[in-house]
Structure formats: C-alpha cells, structure tokens
Amino acid sequence: MIRRDLQDETCDVVIVGGGASGLSLAHHLTTTGSCTVTVVEAPEGPRRPPERTWCYWDQGTGDFDEAVCASWSRLRVHGTDGDAVTVNPSPLRYRMIxxxxxxxxxxxxxxxSLGGHLLRATADTVRGTPDGAExxxxxxxxxxxxxxxxxxxDSRPPRALPPARxxxxxxxxxxxxxxxxxxxxxxxxxxxxxRVPQPHHGLAFGYVLPLAPDRALVEYTEFSRxxxxxxxxxxxxxxxCGDTLELRSYAVESAEQGVIPMTDARFPRRMGPAVFRIGTAGGATRPATGYTFAAVQRQSRAIAAALRGGHAQVPAPHGRRALAMDAVLLRALDTGRISGPEFFTGLFRGVPAHRLLRFLDGATSFWEEWGIGLRTPIGPMLRTAVELPFLPRRVHPDPRTGEHPDDTAA
Structure with a gap:
C-alpha cells in the first residue's frame, strides 16, 4: 500500500530508494510474506529521476516480464569499417524495460502484498541503532x-565513487x-x-533498439573519462541519424541521458551492523559494460534468501574473476593499449553469442574464459595485467565538477 499518513513506524526492513534495485529487493522480500518492508521513494518533484531504460538478456520467463516493452532475438555489431556481424544468442533474448x-x-x-508499504518521502539520514537502524x-x-x-x-548512489585504479x-x-x-x-x-567518429580518448558507438518498423530508441554512447x-x-x-542511419525524416518523441560508472573501485556493501548498500552503490554495475539490471536481480534474490535463513548480508553481485578481468580491460582501454572498437567487434566475431553474453554476465567457467581470452589482444592485456597490482587506488575527480568531493552519504 502507499502510505499517506506520516507517523513514526517500525518494520523489519526499510529500503531507501525506489529505483531498479530498491523495488527489485522489495519484490523479492514481499513475495513470500516473511517480513514487513517499507520502501522510501522520493515524492514527485526534482528529486525523482527522469524515466530511464534498463536492458538485460535472459531466457524463458522472468519476474518482470509484464514490464518488458520489447525484446530481440538477434544482436548486431558494426565495425568501424562498416562490416556488421549479426548473431543469435538463443536461448537468450535481449530485453528492454x-x-x-x-x-x-x-x-x-x-x-x-501483506507486508509491503511504499512511503513518498525524502530520506535525509540513515544511521545504525543498538537494535537495528533508523x-x-x-x-x-x-x-x-x-x-x-x-x-x-540503501540504494542511493554515493556522493563520490570509492578510490580506483x-x-x-x-x-x-x-x-x-x-x-x-x-x-x-x-x-x-x-x-x-x-561507424561513428571515434574520440581521441576512449571509444564511441551508436545503439539502436527498434520498437516498431518506424520507431526506435537511438543512442550515442561514449566510454571516456x-x-x-x-x-x-x-x-x-x-x-x-543522418549520416550513418540515413534517416532523412524523423521526429524525436522524447529523450534520455545518463552517466554510468565504469570503475575497478571496491564498493562497500555494509555500512554498519544493520545498514547495507545495494544496486550500483553496492557494486552491482558491471565495470566493463555498465549493465546493472540482471546483477540487481541476482543480488536481490540472494539478500531475500539470506534474510529468510536468518542472516543479513549483501553478497557480491559479481565474482572475483569477472572483476579482475574487467579491471584489466578498463586499464587497457584507458591507456589506449587496445582499440575498443576492434576489441568488442572481435569478441562478437570470434566467440559464440550465447557464450559471450554468459561471459558478460559472469556465468562462464574458467576454461570458457580462457578460450575467450585467447580472442583478445594477448600482449597488451598481459602487460596490463602485470602492472595492475602495482597501481595505487586513488579518488578520481567528479566528472561533473572536476572536484574531489567527500563521500558523506550515510
């Protein structure tokens, strides 16, 4: 239910933030009715984020199929030379919410639900107490x-990212x-x-998700600092739209814009005995791709299972091998040792699509990852892997301001 009366209250779980991670966790916790849950979601106004698009790949049916507005059975990557590779990742499908x-x-x-509540309010502070948190x-x-x-x-993003290489x-x-x-x-x-002009640093690409023969989400994306x-x-x-897609006549119905961190920072998932971070704030964003939604579902299911078992914990959403490989890739891209367009195009050309998507989801075995690694520029990647342990972690400037803000989020 939506809470309209504002009174102090006590419940089993409070979730701060009503985005993908907060609402996913609320869904998984209330499905069994084993605890009472209050989601604190900002009221209408400037604090509420604009509408966003989340994409992921999955097979069969899922918890949120009713919200899926489009899906695709084939994926395509265009190289800088104009050549395209089209793959069928069956049994996986790419989905959009x-x-x-x-x-x-x-x-x-x-x-x-019996124990779920939605409270329209702004969370000001979160702190631990002797018997839990408030x-x-x-x-x-x-x-x-x-x-x-x-x-x-707490699913609110931290005010600054943790130190990273x-x-x-x-x-x-x-x-x-x-x-x-x-x-x-x-x-x-x-x-x-x-097929878009590449920046001096990082990489750039177009992204097209057709919703109908005459309608699509068209994005311009960069990986850079x-x-x-x-x-x-x-x-x-x-x-x-004009030079590459050759769309001569079109209308822009709406727009979306965003920034996703791609970092090898270590995100703390526990801020106190009873206070935890989830979602991007808890490390759910995959460092090398920016995908988050599927990891949020894994994290939410794991938290719900742990609470049903009498334990409060937020498991790591990505395995250590996956994070180590992502750290190497990010450093190699940042230093310019590898070409981003050639790297990603080569993977889609040389690795079976379903295996590559499982790899990007952290679901492949060591030997599968070894085989995928052989499809990458081995020399530059090995050089990067050798130097990475000796690089210091430091706080990077906020990309919006250029400053080094303190992370004061509770």
Missing amino acids: RSSAFERLVHARLAR VRCTAADGRTLTLRARHVF TQLMQHFRGWFVRTDKDRFDPTVADLMDF TPLTTAAYEGALIRY
Whole structure:
C-alpha cells in the first residue's frame, strides 16, 4: 500500500530508494510474506529521476516480464569499417524495460502484498541503532518522521565513487524517434555501431533498439573519462541519424541521458551492523559494460534468501574473476593499449553469442574464459595485467565538477 499518513513506524526492513534495485529487493522480500518492508521513494518533484531504460538478456520467463516493452532475438555489431556481424544468442533474448512500467508493476504488487508499504518521502539520514537502524525522512509538505527497522538497505548512489585504479564513465544521450517510413528491423538490436567518429580518448558507438518498423530508441554512447554537454550529444545524434542511419525524416518523441560508472573501485556493501548498500552503490554495475539490471536481480534474490535463513548480508553481485578481468580491460582501454572498437567487434566475431553474453554476465567457467581470452589482444592485456597490482587506488575527480568531493552519504 502507499502510505499517506506520516507517523513514526517500525518494520523489519526499510529500503531507501525506489529505483531498479530498491523495488527489485522489495519484490523479492514481499513475495513470500516473511517480513514487513517499507520502501522510501522520493515524492514527485526534482528529486525523482527522469524515466530511464534498463536492458538485460535472459531466457524463458522472468519476474518482470509484464514490464518488458520489447525484446530481440538477434544482436548486431558494426565495425568501424562498416562490416556488421549479426548473431543469435538463443536461448537468450535481449530485453528492454522502461522504468515507469517497472515502477507501476512493482507498486501494484506491493499494494497487494501483506507486508509491503511504499512511503513518498525524502530520506535525509540513515544511521545504525543498538537494535537495528533508523531512517529519518521528510515529506513533500515538510513534515518529518522516523522509520526504525531491523535492517536498512540503501540504494542511493554515493556522493563520490570509492578510490580506483581506473575510472571511466559510460555516458550517453538517446532519442526515441519515429520515422515517416519503415526503417527498422524489430527483430535485430544494434548493440554497438562503431561507424561513428571515434574520440581521441576512449571509444564511441551508436545503439539502436527498434520498437516498431518506424520507431526506435537511438543512442550515442561514449566510454571516456568525462561526459559531454547536452549540445555535444545532440550534435552527435544528428550526425548518427543522418549520416550513418540515413534517416532523412524523423521526429524525436522524447529523450534520455545518463552517466554510468565504469570503475575497478571496491564498493562497500555494509555500512554498519544493520545498514547495507545495494544496486550500483553496492557494486552491482558491471565495470566493463555498465549493465546493472540482471546483477540487481541476482543480488536481490540472494539478500531475500539470506534474510529468510536468518542472516543479513549483501553478497557480491559479481565474482572475483569477472572483476579482475574487467579491471584489466578498463586499464587497457584507458591507456589506449587496445582499440575498443576492434576489441568488442572481435569478441562478437570470434566467440559464440550465447557464450559471450554468459561471459558478460559472469556465468562462464574458467576454461570458457580462457578460450575467450585467447580472442583478445594477448600482449597488451598481459602487460596490463602485470602492472595492475602495482597501481595505487586513488579518488578520481567528479566528472561533473572536476572536484574531489567527500563521500558523506550515510
């Protein structure tokens, strides 16, 4: 149910933040009805994030199929030379969820559950107490209340990323476009189109998710140290739509823009005996790709299972081998030792698609990963792997301001 009365209360679990990680955890905790859960979600206004798109690959049916707005059975990557490789990752399908549809679905499920509550308020502070933790909140009208719980799971992003050897950003702007004629194949998603001008540092690519023959999400994305201005993204999208996709007549229906950290930083998942971080704040974003949604589901299921067993913990969303390989790749990209377009295009050309996607999800065996490693530039990757343990971890400047802000998030 949605809480309209603002009174101090006590429950088993408080989840701070109603994004993908917070609502996913609430869903998994309330499915069995084994505990009471309150989700603190910012009221309408500037603190609420704009609508976002989340993509992932999966097979069969999933918990949130009702919110999936499109899916694709084939994936395509275009090299800088214009050659394309199209793959079928069966039994996996690439799926897309819009945040508004996801929120409506989970909100409805919380309203029907016995122990789930949604509170529209801004979480001001989170702190541990002798018997658990408490969250102090402020409603839109200025009234305050305190929530006390046995456990608090905080999904708010930290104000600064932890120290890292390498920190890049995946930053992008996308347009939902409608064309005057059928221009898209709804069965094929273009994951990476490297036919765009490449920046001096990092890499850039187009990203096209067809929603209908005459409608698609078209994005311009870069992996680099600093985001662009909105005007620069707009210019890149105009060139990509016109010069590369050859869309002569189209209307932009809406836009989305974002920045995703790509870092080998170590994200602390426990901030106190009863306070935990989840989602991107808890390390769920895959460092080398920026994908988060699938890892959030694994993390949420694991937390729910642990609480049912009487243990409070947030397991690591990615294995050590996966994080080690990602750290090497990020450093190799950042130093320019490898070409990003050639690296990713080579993987899709040389590795079976279903195995490559399982690899990107951290679900491959050591020997499968060894075989994939042989498809990469071995010399530059080995050189990077050897130097990486000797590199210091440091706090990198905030990409928005250039400053080194203190991480004061509770």
